[in-house]
Amino acid sequence: MNNSRLDDTAADSGAPTRPDKARSRAIRRVAVSAALAFAVGGGVLLGATGGGQSQTNSTDTYRQLSLLGDVFEKVRAQYVEEVSDEKLVEAAINGMLTSLDPHSSYLSAKSFQDMRVQTKGEFGGLGIEVTMENGFVKVVSPIDDTPASEVGLQPGDYITHLDGEAVLGLTLSDAVEKMRGKVGTPITLTIRRAEEEPFDVEITRAIITIKSxxxxxxxxxxxxxxxxxxxxxxxxxxxxxxxxxxxxxxxxxxxxxxxxxxxxxxxxxxxxxxxxxxxxxxxxxxxxxxxxxxxxxxxxxxxxxxxxxxxxxxxxxxxxxxxxxxxxxxxxxxxxxxxxxxxxxxxxxxxxxxxxxxxxxxxxxxxxxxxxxxxxxxxxxxxxxVELAKIEKIEEGRRRREADLRGALVNPDESDAPAAQPPAEVPTPGEAASAENEDPLEDYQLARAVDLLRGFHLFQNRVVN
Known part of the structure; x- marks a missing residue:
């Protein structure tokens, strides 16, 4: 595509257009359509030489590509502000891909490089995995030990605004690009969570090094x-x-x-x-x-x-x-x-x-x-x-036991048993983990997983023995 020739295209304001101008515009529109046809169809015009259904399909495809070229020309010539050819083409490609499903998209040279860096385990940003849903950015997961996890973002949160600018209308790539930036600079996300009122969260960008x-x-x-x-x-x-x-x-x-x-x-x-x-x-x-x-x-x-x-x-x-x-x-x-x-x-x-x-x-x-x-x-x-929950210890208070009763019989296996003592605290999995690792195990799901494995081990030993 010759940019200098396209820059000569006059805006169609309704005034009479000289024949040479109209003719050149038509030629350029065909050139754009042909280029798009080649890029998308891989030489779709060649298919038109066949017969029957093949020819009809190829003709319909070329007609749609011609429409795309026509729109490209009109936007380029008449939009209120000048837009670069590169931006228009990238937007057209991205629109084509994002209309297919939430995970198909166009990656500019910078985005492609960022993606390759991310898969190696280190990149700049907030530390959040996102997708697009209903026009808003949806949090799939915050990454452990990153700014996003530290401020409490949760899976299922919707990001509706970035520094006060609405996300609606942006592509996922555009939104991600805005969330990235110079390390140490802040960004304010407006979050909508379940039934809660929308609230703002300020996050400072950082180098995200993932120890996976x-x-x-x-x-x-x-x-x-x-x-x-x-x-x-x-x-x-x-x-x-x-x-x-x-x-x-x-x-x-x-x-x-x-x-x-x-x-x-x-x-x-x-x-x-x-x-x-x-x-x-x-x-x-x-x-x-x-x-x-x-x-x-x-x-x-x-x-x-x-x-x-x-x-x-x-x-x-x-x-x-x-x-x-x-x-x-x-x-x-x-x-x-x-x-x-x-x-x-x-x-x-x-x-x-x-x-x-x-x-x-x-x-x-x-x-x-x-x-x-x-x-x-x-x-x-x-x-x-097992739903997510936290373990909360409930105080039962001091209760009397058989050994506390006056005149209680002595256990024959422990004739010299010492006087009754307050019952020993039986640690929950979380408490034991806290004592051993100085890292309290607070969530209920993990505690149940630990209990399940320990119970399975005890059962196996009893069956074998």
Whole structure:
């Protein structure tokens, strides 16, 4: 496209137009349409030489592309302010993609570079995974230990304004770009949460360095938290399992894999993480538009936990790659999934490079769990549903027991038993974790997962003995 020639196009104000001007405008419109036809249709005009339905389809396609070229010319010539060709073309491409589904989009050269940096585990921003819903930015999950999580953003929150500017009308890429900025600068988000009145939250931008896997020991249970699936995740999982094994040794009774508020990430990392727990069988299958392009991935021998029981924690912020892991381990009965229903993103996006260092994120397939389930818009249903809550100790007061009664019989096995003492406090899983790790275990879901694994270990020992 020759920009200098297009700059000569006169605005169509209703005044008579000289024949040469009208003719040149028509030629340019055809040129734009032909260029779009080539870019989108890959030479759609060649298809018109065939017969029957093929010719009709090609003609209709070219007519629509001609309409697009006509709109391009009119906007460029008559819009109230001058707009660059690049901006118009990018907007047209992005509009085409975002109209397909919430996850397809155009990536400018800068956005493409930012995405590549993010998958490596370090980037600048607020530390929040978002999607677009009903014209607003919806929080899928805040990332642990980032500005977004520190101010209390929650999965399901809607961001309606950025520094007082309405989000409605922006694309997801535009909104994300506005949330990014110079490290140390603040931004005010207007949040709408459930039935609450909208409120403002000020967040200071920071370098977001994601350590995607963390671990600790809770009593005799290994706890592993996976916050996202980036290039470091599988290595982090392997290191965490090794550290827990070394610390607990024979006292290790099982693992809790916490995928709550994990927004997903790289498909190959989700596959390798799942493979780490399975000896055999399918992990995930993907099915696209053409049956010939369907793929199936199977596990390789080797379970890094040596067959120890596993509980996987999920919630409404567990999406995409998290759901692949949870669904596969659930279908193979390798783990018990506990928590609440997951997000329900069952589609695969492929990054397709474009000219000028740009790219497009295009939904190319749906993925299915080993049993053939598509979780798109449904999510993973946990085996044991446990709502998020906090443990609160209730004081019962001092109660009298048999040993406190005057003249009570002495236990024959403890004839020299000391005088009755106040009953010992039995720690909850949270209290024990606090004493051992100086990190209070307050949430009810994690406490139930720990209880489940310890109960399973006790039951196994009694059956064996």
């Amino acid at each position: 896997v963390r671990n600790r020991v809770i009593q005799d249970i290994g706890y592993i938290r996976i916050t996202t699936f980036n290039e470091q995740t599988t290595v982090g999982l392997q290191e965490s399992v090794s550290e827990i094994k070394e610390e607990l040794g024979d006292r290790l009774h099982g693992f809790v894999i916490d995928l709550r508020n994990n927004p997903g990430g790289l498909l190959d990392q989700a596959i390798s993480v799942t493979d780490a727990f399975l000896e055999r069988g399918e992990i995930v299958s993907t099915r696209g538009r053409e049956e010939a392009n369907a793929s199936r991935v199977n596990a390789t021998p080797g379970d890094i936990t040596d067959g120890k029981p596993v509980v996987v924690l999920i919630n409404g912020g567990s999406a995409s790659a998290s759901e692949i892991v949870a669904g596969a381990l659930q279908d193979h009965r390798r783990a018990i999934v506990l928590g609440t229903q997951s997000f329900g993103k069952g589609s695969v996006q492929t990054i397709l490079p474009l000219q000028g260092n740009a790219a497009m994120r295009l939904t190319t397939a749906r993925y299915y769990t080993p049993s053939g389930r598509s979780i798109q818009a449904k999510g993973i249903e946990p085996d044991i549903k």
